[in-house]
Amino acid sequence: xxxxxxxxxxxxxxxxxxxxxxxxxxxxxxxxxxxxxxxxxxxxxxxxxxxxxxxxxxxxxxxxxxxxxxxxxxxxxxxxxxxxxxxxxxxxxxxxxxxxxxxxxxxxxxxxxxxxxxxxxxxxxxxxxxxxxxxxxxxxxxxxxxxxxxxxxxxxxxxxxxxxxxxxxxxxxxxxxxxxxxxxxxxxxxxxxxxxxxxxxxxxxxxxxxxxx
Ligand code: AP5
Numbered sequence: 374x375x376x377x378x379x380x381x382x383x384x385x386x387x388x389x390x391x392x393x394x395x396x397x398x399x400x401x402x403x404x405x406x407x408x409x410x411x412x413x414x415x416x417x418x419x420x421x422x423x424x425x426x427x428x429x430x431x432x433x434x435x436x437x438x439x440x441x442x443x444x445x446x447x448x449x450x451x452x453x454x455x456x457x458x459x460x461x462x463x464x465x466x467x468x469x470x471x472x473x474x475x476x477x478x479x480x481x482x483x484x485x486x487x488x489x490x491x492x493x494x495x496x497x498x499x500x501x502x503x504x505x506x507x508x509x510x511x512x513x514x515x516x517x518x519x520x521x522x523x524x525x526x527x528x529x530x531x532x533x534x535x536x537x538x539x540x541x542x543x544x545x546x547x548x549x550x551x552x553x554x555x556x557x558x559x560x561x562x563x564x565x566x567x568x569x570x571x572x573x574x575x576x577x578x579x580x581x582x583x584x585x586x
Contacts, residue, residue, distance in 0.1 A: 374399060375456070375473070375478060376453075376454075378390050378457045378484050379484070379549065381490075382538065384493065386486060389574060390455045390457040399453050399454050402445075404437050404461075408422050418440070427537065430540065434468065437461075438472075481561075484581060486565055486567035486574070487564055503523065503526070504527075563581035
């Protein structure tokens with residue numbers, strides 16, 4: 374099963390992908406996480422993309438496709454995957470279609486998480502990520518500065534500043550939102566209201582996918 378999770382920044386793509394990955398036994402492929410790993414490991418690619426990501430702009434399509442294509446070809450993805458953060462524009466969607474056609478695979482569903490702009494700002498301004506294990510949490514649910522899973526230090530993402538969030542939302546409106554029509558035309562789109570608790574949203578996503586647990 375190949376599923377795309379899309380939605381504006383802070384709509385909960387990563388949160389839902391983590392839960393669904395465990396429930397469905399599919400790898401969670403986040404291009405944002407892959408790029409942040411390159412930055413943390415100080416690779417040449419990481420240096421190339423750090424400034425772009427800090428500003429909230431999109432990394433060039435060919436750069437993202439290169440790291441994603443390697444992942445998709447790996448054995449861990451042979452039974453399917455959950456894509457989070459890719460594609461980000463129509464050109465990337467076409468590149469993905471071309472890549473899948475070579476392996477005779479196809480996208481089964483595109484889950485579009487719908488959330489208000491005010492809620493996005495609330496979520497992103499309070500998001501904290503564990504430096505050690507990558508767990509994502511929110512200041513409203515954590516009393517301390519330590520990760521509830523491993524005790525690692527929680528930090529704020531560089532692109533969660535109010536300036537970068539504003540840019541990311543503008544980029545989403547101009548470049549990513551047209552994908553809603555792209556996938557609706559292909560009858561793959563499943564709109565899901567992403568307001569409410571993460572657990573409520575997981576149930577809605579599973580129902581949209583025709584699955585229940
Ligand atoms: P990426 O990492 O993909 O960021 P994004 O799309 O902006 O999405 P976020 O990770 O900010 O949010 P999310 O929807 O995953 O929400 P989350 O679950 O964390 O991309 C970052 C950058 O990388 C891009 O700007 C670009 O530069 C580059 N990039 C990545 N992919 C690219 C591509 N394909 N092409 C080009 N460039 C690319 O939740 C957010 C917060 O809300 C958390 O604190 C969470 O705990 C909380 N929360 C989640 N659900 C709920 C809920 N239901 N109720 C209350 N709080 C909630």
